[in-house]
Amino acid sequence: MTQPFRGPQRYQAQAFDLPAQDTVQLASTPDLSPLNLPSSVLVDSQNLSLKTLGGQPEARKGLQNLVDLLSQNHKAWPILLQGNSGAGKTTLLRGLAGDLEQYNIATLGAQANDLSRQGPAGLESLFAQANQLAAQSSRGVSVLAMEDLDLIARVRSTDSDEASTRQHQLLAALCQSMKENPQVLVVATTSRPEIVDREASELFTKVEVKTPSGPEERLEILQSICNRRNIQADPQSLQEMAAATRGNQTSQLVELVRKASPQGVITPQTGRQARLEEMFGAAGPVTLDDANYRVPISPELGRGVVRHLFQQLPEAVRKEHPLVIVGRDGWSNEALLPQLEALQARGEGRWLSYL
Numbered sequence: 001m002t003q004p005f006r007g008p009q010r011y012q013a014q015a016f017d018l019p020a021q022d023t024v025q026l027a028s029t030p031d032l033s034p035l036n037l038p039s040s041v042l043v044d045s046q047n048l049s050l051k052t053l054g055g056q057p058e059a060r061k062g063l064q065n066l067v068d069l070l071s072q073n074h075k076a077w078p079i080l081l082q083g084n085s086g087a088g089k090t091t092l093l094r095g096l097a098g099d100l101e102q103y104n105i106a107t108l109g110a111q112a113n114d115l116s117r118q119g120p121a122g123l124e125s126l127f128a129q130a131n132q133l134a135a136q137s138s139r140g141v142s143v144l145a146m147e148d149l150d151l152i153a154r155v156r157s158t159d160s161d162e163a164s165t166r167q168h169q170l171l172a173a174l175c176q177s178m179k180e181n182p183q184v185l186v187v188a189t190t191s192r193p194e195i196v197d198r199e200a201s202e203l204f205t206k207v208e209v210k211t212p213s214g215p216e217e218r219l220e221i222l223q224s225i226c227n228r229r230n231i232q233a234d235p236q237s238l239q240e241m242a243a244a245t246r247g248n249q250t251s252q253l254v255e256l257v258r259k260a261s262p263q264g265v266i267t268p269q270t271g272r273q274a275r276l277e278e279m280f281g282a283a284g285p286v287t288l289d290d291a292n293y294r295v296p297i298s299p300e301l302g303r304g305v306v307r308h309l310f311q312q313l314p315e316a317v318r319k320e321h322p323l324v325i326v327g328r329d330g331w332s333n334e335a336l337l338p339q340l341e342a343l344q345a346r347g348e349g350r351w352l353s354y355l
Contacts, residue, residue, distance in 0.1 A: 043109040043145050045098030047228075053095045054224030055217045055250065056088055062207040063096045063187075070141055070185070071103045078178065078186040080149065080201070082193045083209030086251030089189040092209065093145045096187065100143060106133040107143040107187075112151035119166060120173035123152070127177045130184040141183050149188040153200035171197055178203055211249060218242040221250055225257045231264055237271030244275045252278075310349075323349040 050060045050067070062079065069076040081089045097107035108130050115122050126144070133142035146152075153171050157164040178186055188204065190196055212218045219242035226233045241256060248256070260266045260274035310323050323343060343349030 041109055043093060043097040043107040045094050045101060045107075048091065048095040048098045050092070050095040050099050052224065052228065053088075053091065054220035054222070055212050056092065056209060057217075059083075059088075059092055059207050059209045060095070062205075063092060064099075066185075066187070067096065067099045067103075070100065070105055070139060070143075073139055075182070076185055077205045078188070078203055079207050080193070080196075080204035081187070081189040081207050081209050083189075083191065084211065084249060085191045086249035087191075087209045087211065088250035089191075089209050090147065091250065093147075093187065093189070096143070097145070104138050105141060105143060106137060107145050108133060109145045110147070112146060112148040115146075116151045116170065120169050123170065123173045123177060127181050127184055131181060134183040141185060144184050144186045146186055146188040149190045149200070150192045150195050153197050155195050155197050171200060175199060175203065211247060212253075215239075215242040215246075218245055218248065218253060221253050222257060225254055226261075226266070229257070229261075231257065231261045231266060233261070233266035234268055234271060237266050237268050241271055241275055245278060248278075310343075315348075318346075318348040322347065324352065325349070326352045 050064050053060060059081065066076050066079060081092060083089055093107075093109075100107055108126070110126055115126065130142045130144045134140055153174055154167060156168055156171065178184075186204075193201070193206075212221060219238060222233075222238050222242055225231070226238070237260070241260065245253065245256060256274055256278055257266070259277060260270045262270065310318065325340065340349060340351050344351060
């Protein structure tokens, strides 16, 4: 049995039937002559799958539901992936394309900056190509992956200049194309959902692509990166990398793996060096010139100094040049404070607290 066409509540009764006061009209019928669209190519899945990607459980679940619906010939609602730059939205699109390939469903890619330059005619031509792909699919559907939706569906300006008029026409072309081509399912991304026009935004189900929530999720992402790049990694090193990268986006974890595996292998030594470079922003090897440090007592940086730098020094050096830390207790310091107290007890450190 075919499931109902579900979407935002506003459109459950009449899909895409927008109130008149919210709708902008095309000034004229776009020219549908063939265009050169280098950005409109099939998305390269790079052999990725939503099941093998690490982290982002909510986003992967939302996209997996989409795959399940389309594979069973059910209708699905357009999806907008929202998240910070580097959160992994493009990787999720590749994983989606890889899973859809199994069901003979093509995913056409488009860069919004190209479409913004080409105008409504380029958008119409792109949907025409997606329609052809849908006709060739045994499921009768294709997916249009559109990155940076905010570039072509930006909040409308009240100005009447040429640029604003062109933007209004592009927005109208997008809404009209989505309405008239239900066999083309749009999956879009944006790093700036606040500047996406309301009329366009309400055509999508929102899926949040969040920053990894903690060391467990970051470890899962790191393991996934290593697996798909055939990188051998020391398990303990990966755990320490995951613990030392609080707040990192997926793209930053990818870069961390690259730094830690210069020879295709992550060892305790290369993993440690990559962590230190991540903490201190160093471009080259991190060394201890004089063992004199003044650092804020933040959990990640503080633990990096105490565990990975200072304690690597010979005991005689630590005694002669104790670690001096200035600043009162801060956030999430439960694991750091016992280490500082142990340093003071051994005569290797001084915590001056607030000055």
